[in-house]
Each structure stands twice: as structure tokens, then as C-alpha cells.
Amino acid sequence: MxxxxxxxxxxxxxxxxxxxxxxxxxxxxxxxxxxxxxxxAFPWPYKKVDPIAAAERAYQAYYQGGCMYGAFEGIVGELREAVGAPYSSFPTAMMKYGAAGVSGWGTLCGALNGAAAAIFLVHEGKTGNPIINELYAWHGAEALPNYKPRTPKFDKIVASVADSQLCHISVTRWCEKSGFKSGSKERAERCAWVTASVVKYTAELLNNQAAGRFTVAHPVPVAVKECLSCHGKDGSVANVHAAAHSSCTNCHTDVLKNHPVPLKK
Amino acid sequence: MxxxxxxxxxxxxxxxxxxxxxxxxxxxxxxxxxxxxxxxAFPWPYKKVDPIAAAERAYQAYYQGGCMYGAFEGIVGELREAVGAPYSSFPTAMMKYGAAGVSGWGTLCGALNGAAAAIFLVHEGKTGNPIINELYAWHGAEALPNYKPRTPKFDKIVASVADSQLCHISVTRWCEKSGFKSGSKERAERCAWVTASVVKYTAELLNNQAAGRFTVAHPVPVAVKECLSCHGKDGSVANVHAAAHSSCTNCHTDVLKNHPVPLKK
Structure with a gap:
């Protein structure tokens, strides 16, 4: 040698x-x-991340490995550059599994999956869960994408409200609003922008938490709370294992008019 | 020193x-x-994992950090013992984020999320996606749990078919069949057994793939293929960004009788 x-x-x-x-x-x-x-030694050390730099990195990474990889690499790539080890040893490529709701199954939005993974790399449950809750509720309520990358492939991408954290519902809502097909290049670009948008907000939430000024801007909707008052953990019909959601009637389209017992109101 | x-x-x-x-x-x-x-260097080296040992580890890990952590640690913990580095440096505790469909949001089953993450630690997409596809289709079709841990907290846990990869649907189907509430200790035990069941099958699939004898036992259901023939990527109404699913009518309960245009059959 x-x-x-x-x-x-x-x-x-x-x-x-x-x-x-x-x-x-x-x-x-x-x-x-x-x-x-x-x-x-866990969680790993956090250092303030520039939300715009992370969003731009996420946009580029989306085209290398999909939405989950894009979101995770957006945050963790910035930390790798700023902190070095132990981030430099993390095999971020593994996060490609979450693309299109995991290998194209349309379940959890990969950007949300990757962001949550990144959040729990630097937070334990006590502080990490509130950040995920805010991020997921925001994703359901906001018109997304709300961040336009600096060098986009398309100049304009329509924004839509997903009312959900699921890939299938989020994409279908956007296809219906934009008129583009799910297999189009415009849809891919839309998901790249959404990944960048999710990463920008995740970085802002992580920075706020690190600075001691984290706040909940998107609580669980009142309508969902009403459903969970019976169907949630301590309710009389506790058959729904979820503490939060954006909408129950997204899937249960007939539940209000065909509810098996009279509703409270 | x-x-x-x-x-x-x-x-x-x-x-x-x-x-x-x-x-x-x-x-x-x-x-x-x-x-x-x-x-x-990716993916990381794989060494045959004992499915029973992995399932038992997953069951124990479930009670330490939930379903996603349980599934990931079930596989990766075995690899850490057998292989050492680089597995010994992986912060497996981060996978606690996926509990109950990510922080209690009821989206993707955490056992499936953790298993997919473990699969992509040792496989790239070309070989990893088919394993995930088989695992996810199996999860939707089989009566689960189908593995009973050696030292369970309850002697008997009813099995149910989820017809889905989502935590909320899977748990609700089980609550309806078993009569137990979603917040009960029996439900937690059921999810611990499901985590062990998912890990056992994942280890079997990984071993089969490593031995060159991986096969697809659970293809996409015919009914789902029919829906996707119009709504999937290359269809005339390509508004569903999913290549596979267990059931469309799980959520779209009225689509067969109220379909906006005549169905093919």
C-alpha cells in the first residue's frame, strides 16, 4: 500500500x-x-436543514429512485453533507422500496413514508409522532404541490387536495383535476413536486422542533373525530385502529345516509 | 488504555x-x-435466515417497538447476528415510526412496511419488487395470523382475511370477526402474531430467492385486473396509480351496481 x-x-x-x-x-x-x-446511540444528531436545499435535493432524487427515496434523501442527504457520520454510512438507496405506495401498490404516499422515516432517524416517538401527525394532516388538507423546483421539467403543475395519505387516492384526485393520466410524465412531475413540497414542510417542522417552537397547525378534522368517538380506541364500537385521518367518507361514501344506527347529529 | x-x-x-x-x-x-x-455498496449481503427464529424475534420486537420495528428487526436482527457489519451499524429503532400504519394513522400495515424495507436492504428493485409483490398479495389473501409464537400472551387468536394491505382495514376485519375491540390486548397480540407471520413468510421468500427458486404463489386477483384494464396505467381511464391490489370493492362498495358506464361484463 x-x-x-x-x-x-x-x-x-x-x-x-x-x-x-x-x-x-x-x-x-x-x-x-x-x-x-x-x-x-439513537436518535441521530440533528442539525438545522435548509428547507429549500432539501426540497431541491428531493426533486432531483425523485427521478433517481422515486418518491420515498426522494423524500428520505432530501432530508438525510442534507444531514450527510452537514454532519457526516453516522449519516454517511446509511444505505439510503433501500428507501426506493416505497415508490408509488410501495412497489406500485398505491398504499401510503412514498413521500410521506420517506419523510416519516427521516423524522424518526432524529426523533424518538415522544417528539417524532407530533411532527408526523402535523405533516400527515397537512398533506391531507393542503392543495399540493405547493413548491415549484428551480429547474422543473414542466412549467406549470396543477395543485389538488388529496384528503388522504394514500398514494392511490392522492394521485386519482390529481388526475381528475388535471385531466392527465396516471402514467403520464406530467403525473410523475407532479409527484416529484409533491415530494419536494413534503420535504420542504418536513424540514420546516424539524427546524421548528429543534428551535423549541413546534406548533400544530393542522389538527384532526372534526368530522373524523366524530366518527372516532364511537369507532376509535375507547368508543362503544372500537373497530377502527386509527387515531387520526383526513377523511372517513373518502372510502365510506355511503356511511352518512346508510349508517346502521342513528348518528349523533 | x-x-x-x-x-x-x-x-x-x-x-x-x-x-x-x-x-x-x-x-x-x-x-x-x-x-x-x-x-x-448496495444491496447489503444476504445470508439465509431461519424463518422461525426471525418470526420469534419479530414477536418479541413487536412489544418493544410496534409492528414495523418488529418486522424489520425480525429479519435484520437475524442478519446482524449472522453477518455483523454493516448490519451492526443500522439504527433499527428508527423503524418504530411505522406502528399502526405510521404513528397510528392506520395507513400501510407496519409489518408490511418493515418487511419491504428489510427486503430492499438486500435486494434492488429488479429482484426486490417481485418479493414485495408476492408478500403483499399473500397478506391480502391469507387468513392471518398463521404463525403462533412459542411463548404467546394468549393461547388462541382468531385468524381473518384482510383483503387489503392497510392497517385500518386489516384490523377492522379482525375486530369484526373476533369481537374484540381495536384497543384490546387481544388485538395487540393479534398484530404481534401477524408481524411474526409476515416475517416468517418474508424470510422464506428471501431464502427462496437466494436459492434461485422464487415463485409467485399469489398473483393479482382477476377482479382487480379487470378494474385496472381501464383504470390502470395504459387504460382508457388511467386514473389509478397502482399496478396491484387485493380488492377495489373493499372501498368502492357501490362501484359494481353504480358504475358510471356499462362494465365489460
């Missing part, structure tokens, strides 16, 4: 060691770090 | 180096590894 390479190697070892000793507890018989989940 | 500690330290450095040099590309000015996402 040449002297320069050896120094490089040792610097790498030193750098990695600095990052890894914080998360390593035990050394196994094979000499590898046998860290148990419980001993990992 | 005592000689024994120093040897220990060097072994750790050596172990981590073996794992990290494969994923490190650049060394930043601060001496930390400034790996770019693109330069991370």
Missing part, C-alpha cells in the same frame, strides 16, 4: 471509528461490531 | 473497517467518511 493510500486508509478508519464507537457496544467473536439494537 | 482494551479497540476498528471500506468512497476534510448515496 503506498504511503498516501495508507494515510488515506488510516484517516478513513479514524473517521469511521469516530462515527462508529458511538453506536458500538459489544465486539463479537468474529471481530465485527455486534451492536445490539438497544445499544445504538 | 490497557493492552486488553487496546486490542479490543483495534479489533473493533478492524471489524468496522472491513464493513465500512466497502461502503466508503471519500474522506471529508473533517476526517469523517463523506460517502455519497451513490457510492454505498
Amino acid at each position: 503506498a504511503e498516501r493510500d495508507r494515510r488515506h486508509f488510516l484517516k478513513t478508519v479514524g473517521g469511521v471509528t469516530l462515527g462508529m464507537t458511538a453506536v458500538s457496544g459489544l465486539v463479537g467473536l468474529n471481530g465485527f461490531s455486534q451492536t445490539k439494537a438497544e445499544s445504538v | 490497557a493492552e486488553r482494551d487496546r486490542r479490543h479497540f483495534l479489533k473493533t476498528v478492524g471489524g468496522v473497517t472491513l464493513g465500512m471500506t466497502a461502503v466508503s468512497g471519500l474522506v471529508g476534510l473533517n476526517g469523517f467518511s463523506q460517502t455519497k448515496a451513490e457510492s454505498v
